[in-house]
Amino acid sequence: MEFLSSTSAVLVVGLFIITFIIQAFEIPSASMVKTLLIGDHLFVDRLTFSPKSDWAPFVRYRHPQDGDVFVFYSVTEPGLHLVKRVIGVPGDHIHLQDGVVYRNGQKLDQPYVVRNGTYDPYRDNFPSVPASLSPVPLTPEWRLTLESHIQNGELVVPPGYYFAMGDNRDNSYDSRYWGFVPQENLVGRPLFIYWSFITSDQQYTRTSFSDRVGFIGHVVLHFFDQTRWSRTLRLVR
Numbered sequence: 459m460e461f462l463s464s465t466s467a468v469l470v471v472g473l474f475i476i477t478f479i480i481q482a483f484e485i486p487s488a489s490m491v492k493t494l495l496i497g498d499h500l501f502v503d504r505l506t507f508s509p510k511s512d513w514a515p516f517v518r519y520r521h522p523q524d525g526d527v528f529v530f531y532s533v534t535e536p537g538l539h540l541v542k543r544v545i546g547v548p549g550d551h552i553h554l555q556d557g558v559v560y561r562n563g564q565k566l567d568q569p570y571v572v573r574n575g576t577y578d579p580y581r582d583n584f585p586s587v588p589a590s591l592s593p594v595p596l597t598p599e600w601r602l603t604l605e606s607h608i609q610n611g612e613l614v615v616p617p618g619y620y621f622a623m624g625d626n627r628d629n630s631y632d633s634r635y636w637g638f639v640p641q642e643n644l645v646g647r648p649l650f651i652y653w654s655f656i657t658s659d660q661q662y663t664r665t666s667f668s669d670r671v672g673f674i675g676h677v678v679l680h681f682f683d684q685t686r687w688s689r690t691l692r693l694v695r
Contacts, residue, residue, distance in 0.1 A: 479505055481646065483529055483539060486662035489624030489631065490541055493527065493570050493694070494648075495686070497657030500694060502529050504646040522547065522620055522644065524561065527694050529645040530622070534597055534636050539645060542632055543570075546621030551612040557582040557627060560612075570695075574628045584634050585613045592635070600637040648694035654686035 485498040494500075507522055522528050522544045532538040546552045551562050557573060559566045580592035585608050589596050596604070607613055615621050619638035624630025633639065655677060664673070 479503075480649075482652075483541070483648070485541065488629060488659055489626050490527070490543070491572055491626040491629075493543075493625045494541065494651075495654065495689070496659050496661075497655045497686070498651045498689065499653040499655075500648045500651055502646040503649050506647050507644045508646075521641075522647075524550070527648050528620075528622075529648060530639050531643040531645060533639065533643065540622075541648065542622035542624050542630070542639075544620050545623045545633070546613070546615040548615050548617045548619060550615045550621070551609070552615065552621055553586065553612045554582055554584045559623075568625075570625050572626045572628075576628055578628070581628065581634060586611050594631070594635055597636045600635065603637065650694060651689050651692045654689040655681075656684040656686065 481502045481504055483500045483502045485494045485496055485500070488496055506520060507528065508519065524544055524547055526544045527541065528544055529539055529541045532540050545559060546561060553560050559568065578593065579587045580589065581594075585604065589601055589604060604613075607616065613621065615638065618641045620641075621633045622639050623632045623634070661673060664670070
């Protein structure tokens, strides 16, 4: 009975931490290169961006701020976790010119941004170029509502929403294509990388049992030579 009691206590505490405080998360795509790589495993702080509560007065609750990296539920695929950077908070005026972001009239210095050298009028001059010119289809909802958020050639972020983009700016399916991130979709703020393993950009689509078992075997065989040791315990900024 004493063993069962101790084990139950550990499980309850662990479940509480995973549910409300810290969550493990794996990067599945290249949209945040070079800040985050495919195969980076993170711990995500679930408390900071959560609604303020009196049960934990020691927690410094706050809303996401411009420049924060954050994890949220996809607005297009329920249950799917995404990670992007906050480019606009409620009230911000956003536009891109030749791929450079301007917020509230100020050109942003974003040293973490990666460009691939290609040019896409819609992607690089958002939102002044019509959505019909985008080679990547917009979601039907965003196509219908996008114009209502544009003032004087700039996108205005409404209350309770955030505008998100990936650091791999030319290879990121983000708010330019599916719209704003609602406050209720927020999951948390990445803290640090606890493990990073070289992973294929198609691995997250391989969900069959045999694929999963095969990948686990691959990890076991190549744990030491394909772990990116230099990224271990790296803070996410």
